[in-house]
Amino acid sequence: MQLSCHKQHYRLCSLATVLLLFLGARLSWAQESPYIVAYDHYLEEPGNLEVEYFSTLGTQRDGDPFHAYWVELEYGAKAWWTTELYLDGQSTFSQSTVFTGFRWENRFRLLQHEHFVNPVLYIEYEQINGADKIIKEVEGHDIESDNEPNALARRTLKHELELKLLLSKTFNGWNFAVNPLTTKSLSPNEPWEFGYAVGASRPLALNASANSCNLCRENFVAGVELYGGLGDTESFGLHQTSHYLAPALAWNLPSGSAVRISPGFGLNSDSHRLLMRWGLSYEFIGFGERISRLWEKRW
Amino acid sequence: MVNKNTVWLLLAAFVLPAGLCLFTIGGASAQGIDPATAHDRFDYAEIAKAPAKARTRNNPQEGKPETVLVGKKLFAQHCAECHGSAAEGGKKAPSLRADEVQQATPGALFWVLTNGVVRRGMPVWSRLPEPQRWAIVSYIKTLNVSPSPQRADNTTQ
Numbered sequence: 001m002q003l004s005c006h007k008q009h010y011r012l013c014s015l016a017t018v019l020l021l022f023l024g025a026r027l028s029w030a031q032e033s034p035y036i037v038a039y040d041h042y043l044e045e046p047g048n049l050e051v052e053y054f055s056t057l058g059t060q061r062d063g064d065p066f067h068a069y070w071v072e073l074e075y076g077a078k079a080w081w082t083t084e085l086y087l088d089g090q091s092t093f094s095q096s097t098v099f100t101g102f103r104w105e106n107r108f109r110l111l112q113h114e115h116f117v118n119p120v121l122y123i124e125y126e127q128i129n130g131a132d133k134i135i136k137e138v139e140g141h142d143i144e145s146d147n148e149p150n151a152l153a154r155r156t157l158k159h160e161l162e163l164k165l166l167l168s169k170t171f172n173g174w175n176f177a178v179n180p181l182t183t184k185s186l187s188p189n190e191p192w193e194f195g196y197a198v199g200a201s202r203p204l205a206l207n208a209s210a211n212s213c214n215l216c217r218e219n220f221v222a223g224v225e226l227y228g229g230l231g232d233t234e235s236f237g238l239h240q241t242s243h244y245l246a247p248a249l250a251w252n253l254p255s256g257s258a259v260r261i262s263p264g265f266g267l268n269s270d271s272h273r274l275l276m277r278w279g280l281s282y283e284f285i286g287f288g289e290r291i292s293r294l295w296e297k298r299w
Numbered sequence: 300m301v302n303k304n305t306v307w308l309l310l311a312a313f314v315l316p317a318g319l320c321l322f323t324i325g326g327a328s329a330q331g332i333d334p335a336t337a338h339d340r341f342d343y344a345e346i347a348k349a350p351a352k353a354r355t356r357n358n359p360q361e362g363k364p365e366t367v368l369v370g371k372k373l374f375a376q377h378c379a380e381c382h383g384s385a386a387e388g389g390k391k392a393p394s395l396r397a398d399e400v401q402q403a404t405p406g407a408l409f410w411v412l413t414n415g416v417v418r419r420g421m422p423v424w425s426r427l428p429e430p431q432r433w434a435i436v437s438y439i440k441t442l443n444v445s446p447s448p449q450r451a452d453n454t455t456q
Contacts, residue, residue: 042422047391079420079421112414112417170425210372
């Protein structure tokens, strides 16, 4: 098939091409952990693309509630390297809906085999504005009262580099994950900020049934996350930091999709009282192969 | 007035997932790969790297009536995309019907499944609970039949 795109329709054609590639791919059985903030050491399978949508509904003591959402495109470049693009947005009730920026994340598995603890290096570049509220991680002195009206907040641009060390271990069905993190604004004279996320999870059943089923216990993974800020290089510690405890549940469906839900509860007066999160993901196998075939045809 | 960025965000957030949903109605067929070619493209050295302690582990699921059926289902969900629906091998992964696999101990196969062969593209599968990994090993060990002549004929045409 010969596709010809006029210059002014380039974006539309690009979108159509991507949709065609999705339609030609096959769905894969998703095996998702329930974590929304913490990461375990498992990467995307090579050549597969996972498309995820997440929502966070948050309350604010001195402001309007908000709905922050993001789309993740997660691609397994290698068995040891996963790359991911985020597109973030946010609606604050009685205010406005704004696009708040993008993030580009890369995760690298550092060791070949499974070990007592499995380290993965996480590097992310983010270009977001001050209205971003997805709270995908908490760092430094991020607190609830930082939030300004969207009209003001969106004028503040942030270019940040974020590094995490993802430490994870799966034992007897239990996964334990510990993620220390640091963030550096690329603007001059900004301190390094610190934060953490820890998580534990386990499937509701370790044995699988012989038949494909939606509501089997092995399709559900339950867990809990704890995450928060640890100050910065100028004032390290828990003073004026926010922290959350979030039970989480993932439901992996045989159709290839997964649903995650996680109510996060603020643990101190600097935290949002409630962050209600949910997400939906689909995994497509052979996406990279199809892209490369398209490339071959073109040349 | 809706700004331009919001339009693109909405497109990304809703049009793409909608396209993906449409796909679930459609679907696509798996590619046929010549098992012999697949065998030649890979080596099985990783199996020999399993430590002695791992190699001698017995399969605790062996002999349980449903184990092979469970393994077959899990194989289709997690392994078939690379190894082929009949484990005949593919572009990305070797045949599991090969002698190197069929003659390996269950413990060695379990070790490879758990640790993956990351540098060659096989992910680690320790995310699957142990009973499920053993069930996959049980299923793989039932594949000790060479590809049928009929299939071989089809793939060479």
